[in-house]
Amino acid sequence: MSEFANPPASGDGDSGFGPSVRRIVASLTDSDWRRLGGCMFAAVLVALMTGTSGNAQHLTAGVTGSLFRPRIVFFLLIGLALWAVMTAWTRYRDDIRDGLAPARKVQAEVTGNRWVQYGGFVAVLLLAILIPPQLSVFWQQVLVSQIGVFVLLTIGLNVVVGFAGLLDLGYIAFYAIGAYTAAYFTGYPDNKRGHISPLPVHPPFHVNPFFVFPLAVIACLIAGLLLGAPTLRLRGDYLAIVTLGFGEIVRIVINNSESVTNGPRGAFGIPHFSIDVWKLKYHWTLDLMPYWYLLVAIIAIVFVLFRQLENSRVGRAWTAIREDEVAAAATGIPTLKYKLMAFAIGASTSGLAGVIFASEVGFVAPDNFVLINSLLVLVYVIFGGMGSLPGAVAGASFLIWLPNKLRDLVAPQDRFIYFGALLVVMMIFRPQGVFPSRRRAREIGLAEAGSGGADAMAAPGGAL
Amino acid sequence: MCFTHSFWQLTISGLSDGFLYALIALGYTLVYGVLQLINFAHSEVFMSGGFGGLFAVQAVVDSNKTPHGVASVMYVLLGVLVGALVGGAVAFVLERVAYRPLRRRNAPKLAFLISAIGASLFLVNIAGKEFGRLAIPMPNLYTNGNVFSVFGAQVQTNFVVIAIAAALMLIFLDRLVAKTRLGQGIRAVAQDADTASLMGVNIDRVISQTFVIGGLLGGAAGFLFGMVFNVQYNMGFTPGVKAFTAAVLGGIGNIRGAVLGGLLLGVVENLGVSCVQSAWRDVIAFGILVLVLLFRPTGLLGERLGRSA
Numbered sequence: 001m002s003e004f005a006n007p008p009a010s011g012d013g014d015s016g017f018g019p020s021v022r023r024i025v026a027s028l029t030d031s032d033w034r035r036l037g038g039c040m041f042a043a044v045l046v047a048l049m050t051g052t053s054g055n056a057q058h059l060t061a062g063v064t065g066s067l068f069r070p071r072i073v074f075f076l077l078i079g080l081a082l083w084a085v086m087t088a089w090t091r092y093r094d095d096i097r098d099g100l101a102p103a104r105k106v107q108a109e110v111t112g113n114r115w116v117q118y119g120g121f122v123a124v125l126l127l128a129i130l131i132p133p134q135l136s137v138f139w140q141q142v143l144v145s146q147i148g149v150f151v152l153l154t155i156g157l158n159v160v161v162g163f164a165g166l167l168d169l170g171y172i173a174f175y176a177i178g179a180y181t182a183a184y185f186t187g188y189p190d191n192k193r194g195h196i197s198p199l200p201v202h203p204p205f206h207v208n209p210f211f212v213f214p215l216a217v218i219a220c221l222i223a224g225l226l227l228g229a230p231t232l233r234l235r236g237d238y239l240a241i242v243t244l245g246f247g248e249i250v251r252i253v254i255n256n257s258e259s260v261t262n263g264p265r266g267a268f269g270i271p272h273f274s275i276d277v278w279k280l281k282y283h284w285t286l287d288l289m290p291y292w293y294l295l296v297a298i299i300a301i302v303f304v305l306f307r308q309l310e311n312s313r314v315g316r317a318w319t320a321i322r323e324d325e326v327a328a329a330a331t332g333i334p335t336l337k338y339k340l341m342a343f344a345i346g347a348s349t350s351g352l353a354g355v356i357f358a359s360e361v362g363f364v365a366p367d368n369f370v371l372i373n374s375l376l377v378l379v380y381v382i383f384g385g386m387g388s389l390p391g392a393v394a395g396a397s398f399l400i401w402l403p404n405k406l407r408d409l410v411a412p413q414d415r416f417i418y419f420g421a422l423l424v425v426m427m428i429f430r431p432q433g434v435f436p437s438r439r440r441a442r443e444i445g446l447a448e449a450g451s452g453g454a455d456a457m458a459a460p461g462g463a464l
Numbered sequence: 465m466c467f468t469h470s471f472w473q474l475t476i477s478g479l480s481d482g483f484l485y486a487l488i489a490l491g492y493t494l495v496y497g498v499l500q501l502i503n504f505a506h507s508e509v510f511m512s513g514g515f516g517g518l519f520a521v522q523a524v525v526d527s528n529k530t531p532h533g534v535a536s537v538m539y540v541l542l543g544v545l546v547g548a549l550v551g552g553a554v555a556f557v558l559e560r561v562a563y564r565p566l567r568r569r570n571a572p573k574l575a576f577l578i579s580a581i582g583a584s585l586f587l588v589n590i591a592g593k594e595f596g597r598l599a600i601p602m603p604n605l606y607t608n609g610n611v612f613s614v615f616g617a618q619v620q621t622n623f624v625v626i627a628i629a630a631a632l633m634l635i636f637l638d639r640l641v642a643k644t645r646l647g648q649g650i651r652a653v654a655q656d657a658d659t660a661s662l663m664g665v666n667i668d669r670v671i672s673q674t675f676v677i678g679g680l681l682g683g684a685a686g687f688l689f690g691m692v693f694n695v696q697y698n699m700g701f702t703p704g705v706k707a708f709t710a711a712v713l714g715g716i717g718n719i720r721g722a723v724l725g726g727l728l729l730g731v732v733e734n735l736g737v738s739c740v741q742s743a744w745r746d747v748i749a750f751g752i753l754v755l756v757l758l759f760r761p762t763g764l765l766g767e768r769l770g771r772s773a
Contacts, residue, residue, distance in 0.1 A: 041561075048590060059519065059730075062594035167574070230758050235501055236573075241712045242757055245750030256743045375581050382578045397516035411599065417589040423582025428565040431575035447570045464772070 028087075036083050036200060043079030047072055049417050050276075112438075120390075127258060128296050128336055135329075139404075140288040145361055147400045148295035150352045154380040154396040155302055155389060156349025161378065162387035162437075164342035165322030166232070167240040167372050170247025174220045174347040176369040178354020181216040182209070183267035185366060196320030198267040201260050209359050216351040216446045227342060232339045247374050255366040266365025270358045272400070291360045298352060303389055311390070317340055319439065321386075383426060385433030387440045395433055466739035472617035474734045478624045480692075482730025483630035485684035488724040489714070490637060491555070492679030497654040497717040498674045501573065504580035504740030505562065507680055507704020508587035509555045514690035514699055515595060516545035517549025518602055527603040528569025536606035543605065543687045544629055551683015552676045557673040558583055564668070598712070599694035611667035622692050629688060634682055641719060650674055654717065695720055702746075709753050715763030724764060 044067070051066020066072075110116055124167065130144055153175060160168045178197075185207040187197025197203075207215065231242045254261045273284040273294070284290050305378075309315050317338045320328035329335045358364050376399075384395020402422070403415040411416070432444045466473055488510055490735040495503040521543045525531065531539060566575055606625075610618040641647035649670040652660035661667050691702060710729045712722025729749055736748035756764060 038561075041557075044544065046591075046596065053596075054594045056600050057596075057600045059600075061596050066594075119758050161574070167577075173627045231754070234757060234761055236713060237496075237716065238757055238761060239499075240502065241708065242754055245709065245753050248705075249750050249754075252744065256741070256747075263727050379578055379581060382574050386572075386574060411593075414589060414593050418584045420582040420584065420586030422588065424562050424579050424586065427562075427571070427579040427582065431566060431569065431571035444572060447572070461728075 015091060019111070032087050032090075035086060036080075037081035039079040039086070042082070042263070044072070045077040045421075046078075047075040049414075049421070053411070053414075061402065071414045072274075090294045123297070124393075125300060129293070132292050137288070140292065142400070142404050144291045145286050145357065146294060147397050147423040149357045150377065150380065150400055151393050152295070152299055152302065153377050154348050154384070154392040155299065155306060156346045157351070157377050158381050158387065158389065158392040159306060159309075159318075159349070160342050160346035161381050162440075163310060163322065163390070164318040164339055166339060166342060167236060167378075168243045168343070168346070168418040169240050169378065170227075170243035170245070170250070171346070171350060171377055172249035172369045172371075172374040173247040174223060174350040175252055175357075176364075176366075177223050178216040178351030179358040179364040179368070179387050180254065180261065180267065181219040181351070182212045182338075182355040183270050184256060185212050185215050186271050186359075196269055198270045199260065200262060208274060208276060209271050212277050212355050212359075213352060216355045217348040220347040220351030220354075221344050224344040228343035230342045230457045232336060233342065242372065244374070247369075251369045251371075252367050253320075254369070259391075260368075264361055264366055266367075267358075269365045270360070270364070273359050288360075291356070295356060297392075298356070302349060302352070303393070307389055314338065314341065323443070346374065379423060383423070383433055385440065387437035388433065388435050388437035391433050391435035391437070397433075467735045470614040470738065474738055476614070476617050476619055476623055477733055478731030478734035480626050480730070481734065482710075483626050484685050484689055484726075485704060485707045485710045485730055486723045487613040487630055487633060487681045487688075488703055488725070488727030489726045490719065491682040492632075492708050492711040493714075493716055493719060493722040494650070494674050494678045495651060496711070497556030498650060498657070498671050499563070499567075499576075501563070501576050502580065502708065503558075503675075503678075504577065504704075505584040505587060506555075506678065507560055507707075508584050508591075509558065509679045509682040509700075510686040510689070510704060511591060512554040512587070512696040513547035513551035513679075513686030513702035515591065515686075516530060516683060517547030518690055518695045519605055520546035520653035521605060525603045527607065530604040530607050532606060539605045540625060540629070540691070543602075543691065544684045547687030547690075548680040548684040551681075551686060552679040555675040555679025555682070556588070557674060558679075559672055564671075567671075567695070582751045588698055588700070595697060597697055599696040599699075601694050602691050605691065626688050626692070629684065633684060636675070637681065638719065646670070646673055649753065706746075706749055709749055713753055713756055713763055715765040718763065718765050721763055721765035728764075732736030 036052055036346075048063065048066045051071070052062055054060070054062025054065070060128055132140060135143070153171070157171050159166065162167050183198040184201065185203050185205075186209050187199055187201075187203050188195035188206045189202050189204060195206075227243070227246050231239060231246075233243060257263065265371075272286075273291075275282045284294070317333045318329070320331065320333055321335050321338060325335055354364075357368075364426070380396040381392055381400055384393070385391030399419070403419055406415045406418060432441050436444070478501070488506065491506045491509065492503060495501060521539055523553050524542065525539055526712060552640035563576060563580045566579055570590075606621055606746065608621045611621055611624050612619055649660070649665050651666055651675070652663065652665050653670045653674075658665055660670075685703075686700070693699070706729060707726065711722045712725070714723070714725025715731060716722075729752070732752055733745055733749050762767075
């Protein structure tokens with residue numbers, strides 16, 4: 001490496017710069033050199049990511065434009081600095097950890113304290129109520145139609161994947177079912193008297209939008225049971241692909257059934273929420289804040305409910321199934337029943353999200369329910385920390401905030417480059433997620449130390 | 465039945481799709497065999513093979529006149545070779561960057577999945593950034609015409625090229641896994657990685673080589689696909705999902721199962737589409753998958769991790 005090969009010629013003793021560089025180079029291990037290679041590779045990738053874009057006429061323009069002389073040197077130097085920091089970290093990691101041990105203990109005690117947890121919950125809730133009115137309309141829109149809805153979805157999927165350990169790659173289908181249920185029941189039995197239904201089909205009775213919630217929850221519950229009953233006998237990856245298939249089937253059916261769902265044009269004119277019962281009257285309008293408060297209220301309720309569920313008999317049964325399904329069945333847990341329950345609960349949560357989204361935006365189309373959205377919700381769950389409710393909220397919020405923030409900095413279609421890179425880096429350095437649940441963190445820690453698998457999804461005999 | 469009047473024609477176009485599915489599915493199935501991991505980024509290996517082949521043939525073929533005879537054969541060979549090499553290289557790097565660090569930490573399986581999704585998003589979008597997001601046609605390497613006919617169905621040059629290339633690669637892989645020392649290593653790791661390492665198998669190397677083999681096949685498939693259709697940054701998604709479906713259909717981890725699943729999926733899709741509109745193609749594919757798994761939960765040929773072929 002030329003950075004080290006040309007030491008200044010001053011060295012004639014132990015104090016000189018040259019010999020100390022030589023000593024450092026001599027002390028580098030194989031893995032340090034390998035890490036250097038990795039950092040250089042990462043630097044080239046970052047140079048490509050941030051460089052010029054190419055096009056179909058000049059296929060090499062993007063690459064050559066990103067990797068020209070002064071630019072690439074700059075990135076390689078950053079890579080070198082990163083490598084130096086990481087290498088130093090591996091040398092002094094244990095010392096630093098030992099030094100921080102007392103602080104960690106205090107931190108664990110504080111964050112483990114029940115009252116601190118309640119306080120944190122209330123503080124986040126207060127922030128969620130007080131901050132958004134100050135934000136610009138763009139960010140309010142992001143909060144309501146993206147962050148709020150997806151936090152709800154993530155909390156729901158967290159039950160399926162995080163609590164019960166069932167890999168569901170078609171989760172967005174239930175969201176679609178919720179949204180289309182809302183579109184269906186907010187229509188009118190006939191189009192007389194100037195009534196316009198969002199869908200070409202007419203429901204038997206008209207429902208005030210706010211009261212579509214229970215109907216959507218029931219519809220999703222039924223859909224979850226229908227999908228789950230035959231498929232939940234399948235093991236890990238088979239379940240994943242079947243749910244993926246189910247999600248795609250739902251989307252394509254919606255897309256192709258023009259006479260029922262309006263096909264790719266989608267359902268439009270879904271009314272805003274309104275409550276009109278006896279003396280209580282309230283109408284949601286184009287104003288975003290009421291929707292936000294409704295979302296916050298629903299998320300808070302669901303959050304508390306799921307927290308209770310997690311620590312109940314049901315939650316413990318899910319944990320047992322997640323950690324070892326055979327052992328769980330052997331101890332008398334009716335595994336299929338509990339798995340179905342997780343599936344149905346997750347599905348109905350996404351039904352809620354679907355109704356809110358449909359009513360707020362007033363328009364749903366099959367494009368809202370593509371496979372990548374299922375994957376994204378899963379990513380939010382894992383990123384936040386599988387099985388951890390605060391993690392689900394934080395993961396979804398951060399990972400939706402990031403691309404929207406980057407919108408100002410990079411071309412919109414390039415945002416997912418950074419998103420993808422972030423996921424890989426995150427999984428390399430912190431596979432347990434940002435805020436792992438304590439039990440999950442322990443499972444993963446034990447697995448890292450070589451005792452047992454990190455989850456029960458590994459195929460029998462395939463403990464690699 | 466709706467497909468009876470053009471049964472053979474549909475079967476032939478189905479086999480053409482099916483060969484490509486089979487080549488990609490092998491990448492999924494091999495990796496699943498050794499790692500029990502859905503390599504979600506494999507569809508991007510396929511895509512990079514398409515781009516690699518595109519670059520190679522663009523560099524040597526004059527797009528104004530279509531080559532013929534021996535020249536065509538050489539160009540196709542070149543494209544397949546470069547596509548395969550690029551695919552293999554991308555798969556190698558992918559394993560090093562996105563999977564190996566996680567394996568070292570004994571990370572949970574879902575972490576691998578997220579890493580794979582992340583790598584996939586990264587690769588798709590960086591390809592879109594570097595090479596533009598439009599579909600790029602490959603220069604003609606031969607004149608696509610009718611070669612011969614079977615039961616009244618026309619067999620086109622495209623089909624012949626894909627079938628020959630795919631069949632050769634499939635036979636080669638089958639022999640590789642069944643007969644060679646490397647194949648033995650792959651089977652040993654698939655059966656029981658810990659014991660294999662006790663027997664002196666270098667697990668890291670075998671896994672790396674498995675990714676490269678899957679990448680070679682996937683990259684070659686990417687070139688063949690791009691030759692018939694177009695090359696585009698997101699070309700991997702649909703064939704990738706279908707190929708994974710095919711792998712599961714045949715019994716994941718089972719090499720012959722992947723081939724069977726791929727061919728079957730291609731044929732059934734094409735026959736089924738003749739009954740309904742082509743918009744329902746994916747519903748047919750996934751519907752078959754769900755049905756088969758309900759009655760045979762480990763796929764048609766069953767999981768046979770680590771058996772010889």
